[in-house]
Amino acid sequence: METIQTDVAIIGAGGAGLRAAIAVGETDPKLRIALISKVYPMRSHTCAAEGGAAGVIKPDDSLENHFNDTVGGGDWLCDQDAVDYLVQEAPRELIQLEHWGCPWSREPNGSVAVRPFGGMIKQRTWFAADKSGFHILHTLFQTSLKFPSIQRFDEYYVTDLIVDDGRCQGLTAIEMRSGQMRQFQARAVIIAGGGAGRMFPFTTNGAIKTGDGMALAYRAGVALKDMEFVQYHPTGLPNTGTLLTEACRGEGGILLNKNGRRFLQDYGMGPETPVGKPQLKTMELGPRDRVSQAFWHEQKKGNMLPTQWGDCMLLDMRHLGEKAINERLPLVRDVTTSYLGVDPVTDPVPVRPVVHYMMGGIDTNIRAATPLAGLFAAGECACVSINGANRLGSNSLTEILVFGRRAGLSAAEYVRSGARPGNDAALAAKATAAQARIRARFEKTGGKESVAALRKEMMTTMERNAGIYRSGDGLSEACVKLGELRHRYAEVELTDKTNVYNTDLLQALELGSMLDCAEAVAASALARKESRGAHQRLDFVERDDKSFLRHSLAYYHPTDPPRVEYRDVVITKSQPGVRDYSGDHQ
Amino acid sequence: MSERLVEVEVLRYNPETDSEPHFQRYSVSCEEEWVVLDALNHVKETIDPTLSYRWSCHMAVCGSCGMMINGEPKLACKAFLRNYEGVIRVEPLAHFPIERDLVTVIDDFVSKLARVKPYLIPKEDKPLSAGEYRQTPAQLKKYKQYTLCINCMLCYSACPEYGLIPKYIGPAALSLAHRYNADSRDGGREERAQEVAATEGVWDCSFVGACSEVCPEHVDPASAIQQEKIANMVDWYKEHLMPGGAK
Structure with a gap:
């Protein structure tokens, strides 16, 4: 097997992976960087983020405000030292992006403009119209081309981490073009593989978001933290699940039930604010978990609009006017018009909550380090945790920058501190074992299961039992079902047994990642007998700080269900309180 | 939901098993609102798991x-079935080597993109502690549309020059060079000129404008290339015809 020697191997070339690569390159141009991704960098799902990135920049705002919004928004499950680091570093990182050319939207005087976002008490979301993630991704990708030390391996799918001597020392990957396996021998590895929304049938996530990075760490013995917290974005297109950014409401859009009532006022987010004059941190600018949960209740009451794609609420932006919609929300207008045939200038848009983001992920600390020496992680695949039980909109683009950079710095520091040379023979043997595992899957005959069928069963299970509201019975059922699916997965036989760009094999491997992640979600959700943030239990409706002001840690087992343990949340200055999104208190 | 039976004819090519590309026809039961990509996904899931294409x-x-799609470069996710009658023919993007089925080899574009230095080369250095560069909405507007390129390669497929002269840097890479040249914060035009103002740069463009017609993001590469031609011409006159070759 061909072996590639490198200093830092980075898995994933979206926002976090690119930012990490640049950080390593800037720290020490002599360090060799292998940037490995199953897609070309510009295809990464960072490109689909719309609304913007939060960072304190305006004189009326403060780091303390950003901290409090984030910690309260996360229902106090955030680690507060990590949130402190995030809010402190955010402005610097966003200015850095500006210096690299990011086309942020501007004020008339030439300074960077900010817009309101859900759950934030001040306007602090930097934006580039409604293609903020796209511009961040392309700015980072294009900037990365300046660094000769960054060697890209585009369209390589990573199958396994190589762990020896208690340290992560590389990985194996399939080069899609040839179907050949390669061993990467690395002194440090950073995972920046993104989320896993594709476990669910209705999601804003692109096809590539299959939890591969999470599964790699998980199988190598690193816990997946807080996996029960799955964010539903309130406003997805009902047919395709395409995201309509929260900025629709930040700009003044309102949410209506079928009777034309702005129903959020009936769920602790009132009183009603004047149409077209959005007030921060209340009504339509409440946090995503609360808004999605309010939808669920209204649906139960029969107040939602039945459509061929299920019950919908209405997102009304007509009062914003054509000019504002074209300038501030051009993508939204394009998407609703072409995919749904509804022009937001003239009609309210039917929308429904859609799976959007994983708050949980690979257990990392404030230095972006996992408990496994030599392994770091950043971005949606990681859980630091700055998002706690519910992420605030526009914190994730900030997170990929701040912690992407941090992962790069930590990995460079680790490498330069002189990790012992690896045992080449032992590493090669592990790579060969990984290759044998893939080959067995590739060559398997007589299997009676198909990727498409298993994937569908997984998605149905997740949607039915791990959605906005959950119950012990439903989650138990999901755990049993996912265990069964994981067992049946061993019986998958590929139809395509050729080497070049084999997407049948790729999808089989992605399904394996998703099944592992799904099991961690279900087991952690079943074990958390309380309701907090995005995890709502019909059988345990209250938040229980006495028992569950703790992070869940799901540990992999090859044949049994995951083992779930707990770790205390880091609290430095904000004691758990009441999340108040009524307009009254402000 | 009304359904419609759609005949999709897809170019297949597997370098390991096929001596040359051939078409394969699938009958797909499609929902009215679907795009061509949905039809391909349906084929992949229910009829033929060996079909290979990229999407996300x-x-x-x-x-x-x-x-x-029917001979025109398109994004499959934005090609609505309702706009097509009869058999829909799907082939890999023209002017690129086929890797397999609908997957093309885009190494050429990737290396050309790097050559035009598509990143900010600051006119003046400014430490991060001094905050952002000021840029008015009017200055932003001068280059904003050229930032919207998604590198989808449709323009290369449509460009007759790229089909004839593979060395031509091509519409997307040149537009991105122009994007930075037109940015008020940037001072790197001279550095980029080596590639952009070369024969294989903007001067190979014969201004057919096909790139702008097919661009799904309305980037208008043709206008970017024309603006670069004019700027380069002015540079040339300044250098050669002005007294003292003043810049």
Whole structure:
């Protein structure tokens, strides 16, 4: 097997992976960087983020405000030292992006403009119209081309981490073009593989978001933290699940039930604010978990609009006017018009909550380090945790920058501190074992299961039992079902047994990642007998700080269900309180 | 939901098993609102798991799913079935080598993109502690549309020059060079000129404008290239015809 020697191997070339690569390159141009991704960098799902990135920049705002919004928004499950680091570093990182050319939207005087976002008490979301993630991704990708030390391996799918001597020392990957396996021998590895929304049938996530990075760490013995917290974005297109950014409401859009009532006022987010004059941190600018949960209740009451794609609420932006919609929300207008045939200038848009983001992920600390020496992680695949039980909109683009950079710095520091040379023979043997595992899957005959069928069963299970509201019975059922699916997965036989760009094999491997992640979600959700943030239990409706002001840690087992343990949340200055999104208190 | 039976004819090519490309026809039961990508996904899931193509976002922003649809370069996620009658023919993007089925080899573009230095080369250095560069909305507007390129390659497929002269740097890479040249914060035009103002740069463009017609993001590469031609011409006159070759 061909072996590639490198200093830092980075898995994933979206926002976090690119930012990490640049950080390593800037720290020490002599360090060799292998940037490995199953897609070309510009295809990464960072490109689909719309609304913007939060960072304190305006004189009326403060780091303390950003901290409090984030910690309260996360229902106090955030680690507060990590949130402190995030809010402190955010402005610097966003200015850095500006210096690299990011086309942020501007004020008339030439300074960077900010817009309101859900759950934030001040306007602090930097934006580039409604293609903020796209511009961040392309700015980072294009900037990365300046660094000769960054060697890209585009369209390589990573199958396994190589762990020896208690340290992560590389990985194996399939080069899609040839179907050949390669061993990467690395002194440090950073995972920046993104989320896993594709476990669910209705999601804003692109096809590539299959939890591969999470599964790699998980199988190598690193816990997946807080996996029960799955964010539903309130406003997805009902047919395709395409995201309509929260900025629709930040700009003044309102949410209506079928009777034309702005129903959020009936769920602790009132009183009603004047149409077209959005007030921060209340009504339509409440946090995503609360808004999605309010939808669920209204649906139960029969107040939602039945459509061929299920019950919908209405997102009304007509009062914003054509000019504002074209300038501030051009993508939204394009998407609703072409995919749904509804022009937001003239009609309210039917929308429904859609799976959007994983708050949980690979257990990392404030230095972006996992408990496994030599392994770091950043971005949606990681859980630091700055998002706690519910992420605030526009914190994730900030997170990929701040912690992407941090992962790069930590990995460079680790490498330069002189990790012992690896045992080449032992590493090669592990790579060969990984290759044998893939080959067995590739060559398997007589299997009676198909990727498409298993994937569908997984998605149905997740949607039915791990959605906005959950119950012990439903989650138990999901755990049993996912265990069964994981067992049946061993019986998958590929139809395509050729080497070049084999997407049948790729999808089989992605399904394996998703099944592992799904099991961690279900087991952690079943074990958390309380309701907090995005995890709502019909059988345990209250938040229980006495028992569950703790992070869940799901540990992999090859044949049994995951083992779930707990770790205390880091609290430095904000004691758990009441999340108040009524307009009254402000 | 009304359904419609759609005949999709897809170019297949597997370098390991096929001596040359051939078409394969699938009958797909499609929903009226579907795009061509949905039909391909349906084929992949229910009829033929060996069909290979790239896709991810399904919202015309990741740029993965460019292909020829009835002979025109399109994003499969934005090619609505309702706009097509009869058999829909799907082929890999023209002017690129086929890797397999609808997957093309885009190494050429990737290396050309790097050559034009598509990143900010600051006119003046400014430490991060001094905050952002000021840029008015009017200055932003001068280059904003050229930032919207999703690297989907449709313009290369449509460009007759690129088909004839593979060395031509091509519409997307030149537009991105122009994007930085036109940015008020940038001072790197001279550095980029080596590639952009070369024969294989803007001067190979014969201004057919096909690139701008097919661009799904309305970047208008043709206008970017013309603006670069004019700027380069002015540079040339300044250098050669002005007294003292003043810049």
